[in-house]
Amino acid sequence: MLILANSEKTAAQEFHDATNLSYINLLTKPPLYKSYTGLSSIPLPQSDAPEMPTLEALARPATTGTAPLDLLSISQLLHYSAGLIRKSVSPSAGEVHYRAAASAGALYPIELYLVCGELDGLAAGVYHYSPAGHALTKLRTGDLRGNLAASADDETLASSPAIIISTAVFWRSAWKYRTRGYRYxxxxxxxxxxxxxxxxxxxxxxxRVIAGFIDFQVDLILGLDSREEASICLIAVGAPEEQPAAASESMEVIDCGDLGFNDAIPYPESRRLHIEAALTSAQEVGRWRVETQVRETNVFGEIASAPLGESISCRGSTRRFAREPISYDQLSALLAVSSVTMPTDFGGRLTEPYLIVNAVDGLVSGAYHYSRIKSELQLLREGEMRNEAGHLCFEQAL
Incomplete structure (x- = not known):
């Protein structure tokens, strides 16, 4: 069993108690959606759900493509990554919105923006994505892909048909998770x-994911108030165009939008961490960058999976789990596809996977490390560990 010092146990329990749903009023949480006054919205077309089996979509990242990127493709990408998929009503939380991607505490701190050249159905410009209305709001007119390329010290961005940019609204997470919300x-x-x-x-x-860029320049392109919201990463989408976009020499200051709150509690540690981690020059970006070699997998073999669109639309969360075992092949497939190396500029592997196995047919219960290189599990400690796992998660029924 994991042994914690008394001070560690006390600090962890205090954090858990303070962020437990019994001790906070979910009706007062920050608004989930950013808005812009006086700017018109461009409704996105309804698109078909992606039909590729989920495991295949995860296992084989697209590195080449010939289909043109158009407004319908943009609609699919935005909806199935951050769109609103359903709503429910809870006595304690009011109306609950379920987005395509899960979020700690259902607080959804991530916003998405789009910078694109001329696309079929969409003019070149800078846009903000509204999940609630599945629409785009134009923030700037004109092609600024060249400016993003300069900010990221990456000429390929100027030839990418579109770049999706994710940002974080820090207070949405900090409202519940305090300083630790930055990590969330x-x-x-x-x-x-x-x-x-x-x-x-x-x-x-x-x-392709680009996480290295000159922070304040990307924030400027999007018109962000960097004290409340900051750029996290860029995702270049679509087959490269022959003619790269040139950088614009001047940009007007634009409205930073309305996040819906003015009572954010400052957490200096989080702010200081973000400032210290920011890159401020092309030279710093270049020294930071490590390109990734894409690595696919075929390990999932005969394991069937639902179409990707269905998997995303049906997603939810639970604190109660079935006790029936899964097969070793199913576990192997999940580990393999979650360990695929995607095209990034940061090396692609920043974590090491460990797991507690309780009920997998053909596998001894215990604690394991998963080797991505060898695609195999390494037993670290044998034994039934349901109670320990539940204890580490503050007595959840694991």
């Missing part, structure tokens, strides 16, 4: 990225 924003960004990259694969559009 990046977790939420990861769930959104998983959906976006899988959807891009399913619709045959190449996609």
């Amino acid at each position: 924003c990046f977790w939420d960004n990861g769930t959104m990225l998983a959906n976006l990259l899988a959807t891009a694969s399913a619709v045959g559009q190449p996609a």
Whole structure:
């Protein structure tokens, strides 16, 4: 069993108690949607759900493509990565919105923007995505892909038909999770990225993640108030065009939009961390960058999976789990597709996967490390660990 010092246990329990649903009023949480006054919305067309099997979409990132990127493709990418998929009503939380990607506490701190050249059905410009209305709001007119390319020290962005940019509204997470909310924003960004990259694969559009860029320049392009909202990553989408876009020499200051709150509590530690991690020059971006070699997998073999659109639309969360075992092949498939290396500029592997196995046919219960290189599990400690797992998650029924 994991042994914690008394001070560690006390701090962890205090954090859990303070963020438990019994101790906060969900009706006072920050608004989930950003808005712009006086700017018109462009409704996005309703699109078909991606039909590629989920495991296949996760296992084989699209690196090349010939289909043109158009407004319908943009609609699919945005809806199945961050769109509103359904609503419900809860006595304690009021109206609950379920988005395509899961979010810690259903607070949804991630916003999406689009910078594009001329597309079929959409003029070149800078846009904000509204999940609630499944619409785009134009923030700037004109092609600014060249400016993004300069900010990221990456000429290929100037030839990408479109770049989707994710940002984090820090107070949405900090309202519940305090200083630790800064970390939660990046977790939420990861769930959104998983959906976006899988959807891009399913619709045959190449996609690449760029996390290194000059922060204040990208924030300026989007018109962000960097004290409340900041750029997290860029996702280049679509087959490269022959003629790269040139950078615009001047940009007007634009409205930063309305986040719907003015009572955010400052957390200096989070702010300081973000400032210290920012890149401020092309030289810093270049030194930081590590390109990734894409690595696919075929390990999922005969394991069937639902169409990607269905998997996303049906997603939810639970604290109660079935006790029936899964097969070793099913677990292997899940581990393999979640370990695929995607096209990124940061090396692609920032974490190591560990797991507690309780009920997998053909596999001894215990704690394991999963080797991505060898595609195999390494037993670290044998034994039944349901109680320990539940204890680590503050007595959840695991």
